[in-house]
Amino acid sequence: DPLDDGEVNLSAHMDAFMGNPPFLGGRQISGAFGNSYLDWLLESNVGTHGNGDLVAHFFRRASSLLGRHGTHGFVATNTIAQGDTRAGGLQRLLLEGDVIYDCVPTQLWPGDAAVAVAIVHVARGLPVRALLPFRIAGIATETISSRLDGSRERSDPFPLRANADIASQGTKIYGQGFVLTSAERERLVAEEPRNAARIFPYLGGDEVNSSATQSPERFVISFHGMSLDEACAWPSLLEVVRERVKPDREVLRLDNASARVLREQWWRFQAHRPSLYSALDGIARCLVTAQVTKHLCFSFQPTGRVYSEKLYVFPLDSMAAFCTLQSRLHVAWTWLLSSTMKNDLNYSASDCFETFPFPGKAPNETVPGLERFGTFLYEHRAEYMLEKGVGLTTTYNRLKDPCLLYTSPSPRDRTRS
Numbered sequence: 001d002p003l004d005d006g007e008v009n010l011s012a013h014m015d016a017f018m019g020n021p022p023f024l025g026g027r028q029i030s031g032a033f034g035n036s037y038l039d040w041l042l043e044s045n046v047g048t049h050g051n052g053d054l055v056a057h058f059f060r061r062a063s064s065l066l067g068r069h070g071t072h073g074f075v076a077t078n079t080i081a082q083g084d085t086r087a088g089g090l091q092r093l094l095l096e097g098d099v100i101y102d103c104v105p106t107q108l109w110p111g112d113a114a115v116a117v118a119i120v121h122v123a124r125g126l127p128v129r130a131l132l133p134f135r136i137a138g139i140a141t142e143t144i145s146s147r148l149d150g151s152r153e154r155s156d157p158f159p160l161r162a163n164a165d166i167a168s169q170g171t172k173i174y175g176q177g178f179v180l181t182s183a184e185r186e187r188l189v190a191e192e193p194r195n196a197a198r199i200f201p202y203l204g205g206d207e208v209n210s211s212a213t214q215s216p217e218r219f220v221i222s223f224h225g226m227s228l229d230e231a232c233a234w235p236s237l238l239e240v241v242r243e244r245v246k247p248d249r250e251v252l253r254l255d256n257a258s259a260r261v262l263r264e265q266w267w268r269f270q271a272h273r274p275s276l277y278s279a280l281d282g283i284a285r286c287l288v289t290a291q292v293t294k295h296l297c298f299s300f301q302p303t304g305r306v307y308s309e310k311l312y313v314f315p316l317d318s319m320a321a322f323c324t325l326q327s328r329l330h331v332a333w334t335w336l337l338s339s340t341m342k343n344d345l346n347y348s349a350s351d352c353f354e355t356f357p358f359p360g361k362a363p364n365e366t367v368p369g370l371e372r373f374g375t376f377l378y379e380h381r382a383e384y385m386l387e388k389g390v391g392l393t394t395t396y397n398r399l400k401d402p403c404l405l406y407t408s409p410s411p412r413d414r415t416r417s
Contacts, residue, residue: 001067001068001069002015003015003069003070003125003126003127004068004069004125004126009067009068013065013066013067014065014066014067014070015066015070015071016066016070016071016072016073017062017065017066017070017071017072017073017074018072018073018074019058019074019075020074020075021054021055021058021074021075021076022054022055023053023054023055023076023077023115024053024054024055025051025053025054026049026050026051026052026053026054026084026085027050027051029041029054031256038050041054041057044057044060044061045057045060045061045088045092047087047088047092048060048088048089048092049084049085049087049088051083051084051085052083052084052085052087052088052089053076053077053079053080053085055074055076055077055080055085055089056076056080056085056086056088056089056090057088057089058074059072059074059076059080059089059090059093059120059122060088060089060092060093062074063093063096063098063122063124066124066125067125068124068125069124069125069126069127070123070124070125070127071101071121071122071123071124071127072121072122073102073119073120073121073122074119074120075117075118075119076117076118076119076120077115077116077117077118078105078106078116078117078118078340079339079340080118080120080148081105081118081120081146081147081148082147082338082339082340083337083338083339083346083348083351084339085339086146086147087156089146090120090122090146090148091146091153093122093146094145094146094153097124098122098123098124099122099123099124099128099131099134099144100120100121100122100134100144100145100146100148101121101122101123101128101131101132101134101135101144102120102121102131102134102135102136102144103118103119103120103121103135103136103137103144103148104118104119104136104137105118105136105137105148105149106118106340106343107119114342115342116340116342116343118148120148136148136149136150147336156337156355157337157355158355159350159354159355160354160355160356160357162358162361162362162363163353163354163355163356163358163363164354165275166279166314166315166316166353166354166363167312167313167314167349167353167354168273168275168276168279168312168313168314168349169273169291169309169311169312169313169349170203170273170276170288170306170307170308170309170310170311170312170313171269171271171272171273171276171306171307171308171309172269172270172271172309173220173269173270173308173309174249174262174269174270174271175241175244175245175248175249175269176244177240177241177243177244177245177248178220178221178222178241178244178245178269179202179218179219179220180199180218180219180220180221180240181218181219182217182218182219184219185199185219188236188237188240191236192234192236194234195234195236195237197234198221198222198223198234198237199219199220199221199222199237200219200220200222200304200305200306201216201218201219201220201304201305201306202216202218202219202220202305202306202308203216203288203301203305203306203307203308203311204218204308204310204311205290205291205292205293205308205310205311206290206310208288208289208290208297208299208301208311208391208392209290209293209294209297209391209392209393210391210392210393210394211391212385212386212388212389212390212391213386214299214301214391214392216305220306221237221240221241222269222272222306223237223238223241223267223268224268224269224272224274225268225272225274226267226268228267231267238267241266241267242266242267245266245267246266246267249262249263249266250263250266258270271309276307276313276315279315280303280313280315281303283303283315283317284302284303284317285300285301285302285303285317286300286301286303286313286314286315286316286317287299287300287301287313287314287316287317287321287322287325288300288301288307288311288312288313288314289311289312289325289347290310290311290312290347291309291310291311291312291346291347292310292341292344292345292346292347293344293345293347293393294344294345294393294396294397295345295392295393295396295397296326296330296331296334296335296345296347297326297392297393297396298314298322298325298326299322299378299392300317300322300378312347312349312353314353314363316363316364317364318364318365318366318371318374319370319371319372319373319374319375319378320359320360320364320365320366320367320370320371320374321358321363321364322374322377322378323370323371323373323374323377324358324359324363324370325353326374326377330352330356333352333355333356334347334352337351337352337355338351338352381395
């Protein structure tokens with residue numbers, strides 16, 4: 001082994017690897033290459049997660065082929081240091097004794113692709129001695145964690161029992177044909193007033209973040225939980241879904257169980273989240289946040305509407321819950337534990353909400369001081385948004401640059417408000 005002073009140690013499979021492996025989100029791997037390929041990846045790389053990006057498996061594979069001494073360096077998606085991709089990739093390598101000795105945690109790809117990348121160099125065995133000091137974006141450091149920062153490696157936080165089964169992603173409709181404009185809704189209800197019972201306001205992340213009023217601009221036809229015979233009681237609505245949704249469902253693959261269900265039950269959403277809407281029964285409002293967002297912002301929304309999969313929904317109606325989730329503590333906690341999409345936050349309730357300790361015994365417990373401060377913040381924030389005609393994103397952009405706080409709204413914000 002040339003990296004072990006020429007010793008015959010039977011481990012010199014390769015001295016080094018370098019490259020630019022493919023990036024592919026974990027949930028897309030089986031769709032692109034089949035379930036058997038994903039099963040092989042998970043079996044080959046113990047401890048990896050089915051949601052982790054494909055690039056993490058290249059790090060694991062390269063490390064396994066080095067033997068006891070060697071290095072490897074890859075261009076990766078910047079999520080290599082985040083979420084499930086980190087847990088199944090770099091975190092696992094460090095637990096097995098590898099060392100990250102040089103990295104660039106994130107930078108925009110210089111080519112045409114709109115993607116943020118990380119560059120990560122890993123070593124094991126004797127080469128580590130020659131690589132000190134380690135470097136993060138060219139700055140010397142004594143250690144590099146699997147999060148690609150200069151902190152020591154720590155175990156991940158555990159989910160808390162009090163926070164379980166509260167947060168939920170919104171409804172995944174799988175078919176834009178379910179969605180109606182205001183004019184389409186008015187026409188369908190005018191033709192048949194009882195259609196109103198199956199048409200709901202439809203709220204997504206864009207309205208929550210960009211509109212001063214945060215009001216839904218769209219509506220959605222919903223036959224959740226109904227058989228086809230039951231849905232036939234609204235023939236004009238079913239015909240809309242038949243024309244707009246069914247054709248796209250009919251081209252889905254038959255060899256995939258979930259796709260087959262979507263084809264057969266073409267009048268239903270892919271995932272309505274009945275447990276979420278059951279939890280919302282009996283309360284007038286709930287907290288929501290956009291899943292992908294520049295600034296982590298929470299706001300109250302009335303119940304009785306359909307929330308898009310682009311939102312996380314919390315059946316919490318206290319100002320104390322709002323105050324806690326909007327606090328800098330939770331924001332910092334979220335940026336540490338969530339992944340990103342490009343440079344935006346990609347919120348994950350399982351990583352950030354379920355592990356976050358609330359000041360009371362449960363997330364919805366009333367805490368008088370927080371109720372008072374939360375009310376003050378919420379009312380003043382809403383007042384500012386309405387007065388200036390801007391949404392949450394613009395408001396928090398201005399908070400980070402006070403010189404912008406009293407500027408006029410952009411044409412887009414003015415239109416949306």
